[in-house]
Amino acid sequence: MSATDQFDVVVVGGGPAGYTVALRCAERGMSTAVVERDAVGGTCLNVGCIPSKAVIHAADKFHRLAEPTHIGAMGISVGPPSVDLAATMRWKDGVVAELRDGVAGLLDRGGIDVRRGDAEIIDARTVRVAAADGNDTVSARHLVLAPGSRPVELSNLPFGDRVLSSTGLLEVGEVPIDLAVVGGGYIGLELGTAMAKLGSNVTVVEAEDRVLPAFDTALVRPVARRLTDLGIDVRTATRAVELGDGNLVVEDRDGARSEVSADQVVVAVGRRPATDGMGLARLGLDMDGAAIAVDGSCRTSVHGVFAIGDVTGEPMLAHRAYAQAELVADVLAGEERTWDHLAVPAVCFTDPEICAVGMSPDDVDEGTRRDRLVIGQASYRANGRSKIVGAEDGMVRVVADRTNGAVLGVQAVGPEASELAAAASLAVELGSTLDDLAATIIAHPTLAETFADAVAAAIGRRDSASR
Ligand code: FAD
Ligand code: NAD
Numbered sequence: 001m002s003a004t005d006q007f008d009v010v011v012v013g014g015g016p017a018g019y020t021v022a023l024r025c026a027e028r029g030m031s032t033a034v035v036e037r038d039a040v041g042g043t044c045l046n047v048g049c050i051p052s053k054a055v056i057h058a059a060d061k062f063h064r065l066a067e068p069t070h071i072g073a074m075g076i077s078v079g080p081p082s083v084d085l086a087a088t089m090r091w092k093d094g095v096v097a098e099l100r101d102g103v104a105g106l107l108d109r110g111g112i113d114v115r116r117g118d119a120e121i122i123d124a125r126t127v128r129v130a131a132a133d134g135n136d137t138v139s140a141r142h143l144v145l146a147p148g149s150r151p152v153e154l155s156n157l158p159f160g161d162r163v164l165s166s167t168g169l170l171e172v173g174e175v176p177i178d179l180a181v182v183g184g185g186y187i188g189l190e191l192g193t194a195m196a197k198l199g200s201n202v203t204v205v206e207a208e209d210r211v212l213p214a215f216d217t218a219l220v221r222p223v224a225r226r227l228t229d230l231g232i233d234v235r236t237a238t239r240a241v242e243l244g245d246g247n248l249v250v251e252d253r254d255g256a257r258s259e260v261s262a263d264q265v266v267v268a269v270g271r272r273p274a275t276d277g278m279g280l281a282r283l284g285l286d287m288d289g290a291a292i293a294v295d296g297s298c299r300t301s302v303h304g305v306f307a308i309g310d311v312t313g314e315p316m317l318a319h320r321a322y323a324q325a326e327l328v329a330d331v332l333a334g335e336e337r338t339w340d341h342l343a344v345p346a347v348c349f350t351d352p353e354i355c356a357v358g359m360s361p362d363d364v365d366e367g368t369r370r371d372r373l374v375i376g377q378a379s380y381r382a383n384g385r386s387k388i389v390g391a392e393d394g395m396v397r398v399v400a401d402r403t404n405g406a407v408l409g410v411q412a413v414g415p416e417a418s419e420l421a422a423a424a425s426l427a428v429e430l431g432s433t434l435d436d437l438a439a440t441i442i443a444h445p446t447l448a449e450t451f452a453d454a455v456a457a458a459i460g461r462r463d464s465a466s467r
Helices: 014-026 042-047 049-066 068-071 084-110 187-198 216-228 318-332 385-388 417-429 433-436 449-466
Strands: 005-011 030-038 113-116 118-123 126-131 136-144 149-151 180-183 201-205 231-237 238-243 247-252 259-260 262-266 271-273 305-307 346-348 353-358 371-378 395-401 407-414
Touching: 005 014, 005 180, 014 084, 014 271, 014 318, 042 049, 049 126, 049 187, 068 305, 084 113, 084 118, 113 126, 113 136, 118 149, 126 216, 126 407, 180 187, 180 259, 187 262, 187 346, 201 238, 201 247, 201 353, 201 385, 216 231, 216 305, 216 353, 216 395, 216 407, 231 305, 247 353, 259 371, 262 407, 305 433, 346 417, 395 433, 395 449, 407 449, 417 449, 433 449
Parallel strands: 005 030, 005 136, 030 113, 136 305, 180 201, 180 262, 201 231
Antiparallel strands: 118 126, 126 136, 149 271, 238 247, 247 259, 346 353, 353 407, 371 395, 395 407
């Protein structure tokens, strides 16, 4: 290996953003290197999306056996179930390893030079790679920054022994007896629910007036009901103050303090773009708050330097990172492309799941645009398949333009709502109208029929309004 190797493209970070842009650039004949300090696959594959969903899935399977109302009604009985969390984690690690090997294989077959080490930006064309076995330097015509994000740490609850990030929680060998979850957002509720299903006494401490403040109230209501059913103690408008011996001191908005039992605490109060410690200041990039500012083609303020994924700020989601990566590869291949997606789907793997695509009624300024919308809603209670699977709490909502019926948004909370995200995104992205959707035959009996019911409700309202 020479001291300085020259490439068309050097990518910093081998997560969903970094490995995708590298693969697409290599496919188009560009010589490409990826600098990754840890494992390819990044946060999503190694410590995020995949392992968290594996644990959520296992916890749900266990809980269905432990709470036998539904299977009992079907005439099925089993002995008292037990869970060996260490074995669950080994299974989860196996799923992760298989997928990570898959990504590594793709990079290898794509002829991408993966350099293991810490990237330090020297200038817009040069990156130093510091590895255990020495340093080397790579240079390129184009630099793509994809270093991702890191969990926000609270100064009064620094990560350590009993205070875990999501990564730490996904590695515990035993189910915590009393688990305090600070932050009732995506991670807090997804993993808090999983731990409650595995047997932890879970308390969620959320600073805002309600959990999942990023989603509208109607979507969160069934999730809040289920948290109560699962015995999860939800403290809203409350913040963590300090960790005591076996408890967490919390304070509500009126200044009243109380204690929450906690042998372990997980802090999930958001993630911050990973812009520090890599010499980025040398580039003098324009910033957008804590994130690297980019234009519609993911170009930064410095010529030849692009940024994609979590480092560019919200929404910090893997599928948005993939889409930015595809876009940048097209731009580097000489195509004129800008971000023109109408919606980035958001899915929360709570119980029940939430899916939100495009415009929600809450996005509209009351009194100005609301009258231009038609909203159709249907409950899963009327759906045959929901009754069979024993999960009826929830609804699907369709938001459309009243004048031409164009579908602007679809939201759902209910059984397997994550799987509705594809149809919802297609409807919005393809500019479908309510009539297009009504003319589509949906297989019976499926959960997706509730989507069709919501469309029918919207059409009924639209007709009655126009009469
Ligand atoms: P990352 O995946 O963070 O990858 C960045 C990579 O860059 C890392 O591998 C890092 O080691 C490397 N790196 C950083 N700095 C340097 C440097 N100086 N030198 C060398 N290498 C460097 N999103 C979803 O869409 N769906 C989900 O279900 C979901 N679940 C999640 C669950 C959890 C618990 C967490 C924490 C996140 C979850 N996310 C989910 C978010 C998702 O993981 C991120 O949006 C996604 O990983 C962003 O991809 P990225 O490539 O921008 O960054
Ligand atoms: P989040 O932004 O989803 O939730 C953080 C929550 O913590 C918010 O509700 C916020 O009000 C609350 N909070 C902030 N400071 C607090 C404090 N001091 N005390 C109590 N509560 C406080 O962040 P997250 O759950 O850490 O997840 C990080 C990001 O990872 C998400 O925003 C998302 O982009 C991504 N993620 C996505 C998925 C998914 O797509 N299913 C799953 C997990 C994570």
